[in-house]
Amino acid sequence: MAAEPVKRITDIGPPNFEKFLHPVIKKNYGLWKYHDNLAPGVLCHVAESGDKIFTVRAASPRLLSTTTIRQFADLAEKYCGGYLRFTSRNNVEFLLDNQANIEPLKKELLALGFPVGGTNNAISNIVHTQGWVHCHSSATDASGIVKSVMDALCDRFTHEDLPAKLRIALACCLNMCGAVHCSDIAILGVHRKPPKIKHDILPKVCEVPTLIASCPTGAIRPATVDGKQSVEVVEEQCMFCANCYTVCPAMPLNDPENDGISIWVGGKVSNARSAPKFSKLAIPFIPNEPPRWPGVVDAVVNIVEVYAKNAKKFERMGEWIERIGWPKFFELTGIPFTKYHIDDFRLAGTTYARSTHIRF
């Protein structure tokens, strides 16, 4: 026993990245001069030295079997000296020093079912979360919706003809594990019914004061149910955030008919041109429609197409909407405007139109 902790390796941190760098990258590290977009999904970075590194970016479902990862490894060995990486949006990038290898690699990737693209003004991969595959908290699935939406938008991944980058993200509940709050289009799972309190287990599994404090609207109150200490929820004060459920398993909100999806638009992260922006509510609710989620797919495709047709070059979704105004966005997309669109949370007042700047 005493010897154990000494031998056990801990706190070594991640492996140093340097040993995973392509020799051309290692040599020209920090000495890149410019890049070119050779084709959708194909980048060429040119170093001060004149050296070039080519990148071929392919789609990934993110949920990868070791089988597929080994296939990627095979391809990397065949064309890239074994060097590859993944991107911040979960695509896989093959790094080549030999331009001649690009086409054969692309061909193999396509044959294996991995489209090449996502660069420049394309729709790149959807950043998403666990959904019904792994999370207890989800109001909807993640991977299935991503698959359905990207099937419909695959041409927008393999072509770069949008006015600007268009980033889609999905989170399966309000915890928003992902950049959902700052995406051009965000797909967000929502509940619409208050927690169904499990009074039987509540006192055992949750601390009541912490639970009460967790509710941002103060909707949870102590209550005695069947002689046991528990809580009650003032239903009108509940806006279904599920923070109570996060701190207390006895407060599930799941509800097959009332859970679903909301769509948010116009967010961005980059500082290019305009400052980073939050996504804003476009569609409050679409029911969960497995397995192919037609409501969500249509809604997203519609917004993408209206944007593609109307925005000017270099205009991200949110920049376009700000130029034309939100009334016009609702008009062009045909999305109905409702009272749900009007903010009523903490900073609501900052969204009221406090000028006469109106388009007629």
Add this chain to the structure above:
Amino acid sequence: MAAEPVKRITDIGPPNFEKFLHPVIKKNYGLWKYHDNLAPGVLCHVAESGDKIFTVRAASPRLLSTTTIRQFADLAEKYCGGYLRFTSRNNVEFLLDNQANIEPLKKELLALGFPVGGTNNAISNIVHTQGWVHCHSSATDASGIVKSVMDALCDRFTHEDLPAKLRIALACCLNMCGAVHCSDIAILGVHRKPPKIKHDILPKVCEVPTLIASCPTGAIRPATVDGKQSVEVVEEQCMFCANCYTVCPAMPLNDPENDGISIWVGGKVSNARSAPKFSKLAIPFIPNEPPRWPGVVDAVVNIVEVYAKNAKKFERMGEWIERIGWPKFFELTGIPFTKYHIDDFRLAGTTYARSTHIRF
């Protein structure tokens, strides 16, 4: 007694304005075509009919004796058929149908000590409040500061050579009776010490629950002092708004050495170009320095001059600052930036710089 209320005239409302309109105005009411600025303080409005009405605008201290009002009446009779008006910024306007009367009228006004100007891109009259002349609530005087500042800026009233309109307002306490919160430059009386509670009279003159509820920061707590029911103030939680004093006379904040003046900039009301804006803190505190308030005068003149030199045509103060950025504003004016400038009230988070858009 019974007959009294019948004879007593009440609820007649204001006199109908029509009987006070110059005949040329009456004839061309709603039929004006355009206007010209003939000189500082002199406007000419031209009707569809070709008729013209000339306006001569003169400064007023707003606090007017009946003696002076009768002098204005005399001048109106001499040059304007008896027709005159006051403006929304408390200037007096003489309405003439005979252009030849303009110069003689101007001459008499100047001789009486009433500068002509305030139109177009001039600094117009300062909208202000009562101060020590009439209000119990004031942290500073009003009329004396206005007089001192406008003495220094009188040339800016009689000339129209600023980049745009520049509106100054003054309020003697945080109640802000005036458009102080939306002015190019706002002069605002502030307290810096918490209320000095008059425990002896408090229970008699105030309702304690209302008093406690009045404090936006929850700084007031019930307390028993010398056996009597009263309140206490948690000093660190007090930001000197005086709302407690408004609802309870036993909570005065006045303090000769700690009361004074703050300066706010960049607000506007009009929808021209940019949306209306609130004024933002420029100088947190300048001591009260009667009778000529040199600290305030210098501060205002400095801001006006820096603006006049740097802003582009048609740029209001706030529009100019937004173009150059607040760091540059502080740099150009030499005003020190302090932690007081950083908002810490309800919407503070919305003022944090949430991008990397920075000028170096």
Add this chain to the structure above:
Amino acid sequence: MADEKVQTKLLDELEKGPWPSFVKEIKKARKVSPVCDDLLGQLELSYEEKVGHWKHGGIVGVMGYGGGVIGRYSDLPEKFPNVAHFHTMRINQPSGWFYTSNALRTLCDIWDRHGSGLTNMHGSTGDIVFLGTKTDELEPCFKELTEAGFDLGGSGSCMRTPSACVGKARCEWACYDTMKMCNDITHQYQDELHRPPFPYKFKFKFSGCPNDCVASIARADLSVIGTWKDDIQQNDAEVAAYAAKGLDVQDDVCGRCPTKCMKWDGKKLTINNRECVRCMHCINAMPKALAPGKERGATLLIGAKAPIVQGALLSSVLVPFVPADELMDTIKELISRVWDFWDEYGKNRERVGELIQRVGMGNFLDAIGLDPVPEMITAPRDNPYIYFKDEA
């Protein structure tokens, strides 16, 4: 201490300089009323001590009215007995602050008989302010005023004295008749003006166009701001004339248009009126060449106020466009619903703008029976905290 020779060493400094002096005004009024000496005395003391000498108000007024008078008492009544009482009367100004010399003289005469001879022309809400009188002069002064056709304005938790820009009387840009609207609304709600019925004050201000020359968007609970729906009226010859006279149409007009919806090719100005947000800038810059369209009316905005307690508010859009000829009816209809809701749900000293923030714009619209439209907001919500209701 009605001493004519009161010492005003500090205040005398404020008689110097080119700007008209309020100290001179107070001194001029000495011959009208001895209270001015005590006012000067007390003010001089304030200037010495750097502190005001007025007591927290008290409730005084005229019979049957709940407002229109601000009670004011000196905290040094022994020293300055003539300003022991020093109440102000708020007299409802005529729309647009238009007067004849006769009307002004009538007012002066009344005030000389009953008060200090000092006024504010005008208070920041818009009233004629009669500055300083004693309690027992209030009723006689009021009697003379009403006989002369004037009435009191508002104070306390009532509709406050509405005000209006000069509008159609002298401005080519007025998109509705501000002065008439102000006059008619004031007459319509005399009871609400004189007998405080509300949780707090309620102000109307009427501006004829988005320049907002009465600062209504910053200072009125209901801001009525003129605008138009069709295209800007454009006179190409006059545009060219401005350019010829040296106006930089590209940089200073088109370049400052907030939506960049104008094009200038050096000869012809083209406005994309569907993109125009009616900001007035181009019209302001070239008043002879451009003018608001012909389909005129107003935007109704609600809820402005000063910062106490939860921070200042600007009014926000309630109805994007009401045609000029429907304006009176629409305002009357809407305001009764707004006041009903505020009466029922407003807390004490809660302005209507604060109430809307507290209950949420969506619920407020439900309550007053108005459909939500995207023009009411700058952007939809960015937080996911939606109070879904069963109908959804």
Add this chain to the structure above:
Amino acid sequence: MADEKVQTKLLDELEKGPWPSFVKEIKKARKVSPVCDDLLGQLELSYEEKVGHWKHGGIVGVMGYGGGVIGRYSDLPEKFPNVAHFHTMRINQPSGWFYTSNALRTLCDIWDRHGSGLTNMHGSTGDIVFLGTKTDELEPCFKELTEAGFDLGGSGSCMRTPSACVGKARCEWACYDTMKMCNDITHQYQDELHRPPFPYKFKFKFSGCPNDCVASIARADLSVIGTWKDDIQQNDAEVAAYAAKGLDVQDDVCGRCPTKCMKWDGKKLTINNRECVRCMHCINAMPKALAPGKERGATLLIGAKAPIVQGALLSSVLVPFVPADELMDTIKELISRVWDFWDEYGKNRERVGELIQRVGMGNFLDAIGLDPVPEMITAPRDNPYIYFKDEA
């Protein structure tokens, strides 16, 4: 129910279409581990019933670590016994997500021995996610991982796995070495990563320039974003070449510059670099012609997070500019002060951004000993509620 022939009628629909299918991936992994059948079974059930079937987590992990594993249990353990436990392991990725084929194979081999054969490459914080294993496989799997040079990432109230954009490895715009910084910070704070010491989670993300390719400003408690201080590097010939190739330099470059600080006369581009806010747009549009300046470093921003509880936050400026070579020391110095303050004053489950909002930026700066500068805000306060202190 390790039935190879589990019915997946609904999920099978998700094998169709051009986008790679996660259902195919799960099916591929069947040969690795029987758990995949139960995963498919339970997921098919979720697809039928429109509801998830996972229970609220439980605390599981490897010895001596407080994080890195997310406990997960099926709520139908009888029906799907192989996913009765289905924990994920978060493996700290190498900076920039660079791998060799060998490294990937090593990872795959380990995971095939101890888990489902399913992964996420990568989780949204940046970790390699090993998706689904049983409690008693955790420790053996961890042992193999560390022996292969890999370690766990974060979960719970700890420093979370930092991540970085590709930076100097393959991007000409990197203003500091993001990958090295990410690697060094991760190694520096191994204890904080593995043994939750904080009131809540704390994330670092490193982007080499304001394009922010790891979304740090939206998703990191400390966002380190590269920038530069001197002038944009400009190659006039290449600018002309872009124009010749059809780029509309006037409208699409100058016209979209947020500060309009560029002029294009048809031949020569002039940038007023003192007005430039380093937004990257012009550089993005003409990568061969323009580049960030030579005086490079980063802006430190603090406090981003997802909406729960008080609404989402973007990070805000903490230090406008830190030269690249001082970055590591500055971050270490600052972060220790920030963590100290947060440890002492942060409430349970209060992110640092929320703490700053609650106590006020001014007080926060005092506490961590940083001087306020106007770059930290978009505008000074507009409310007059100033907490004057005696020193004032």
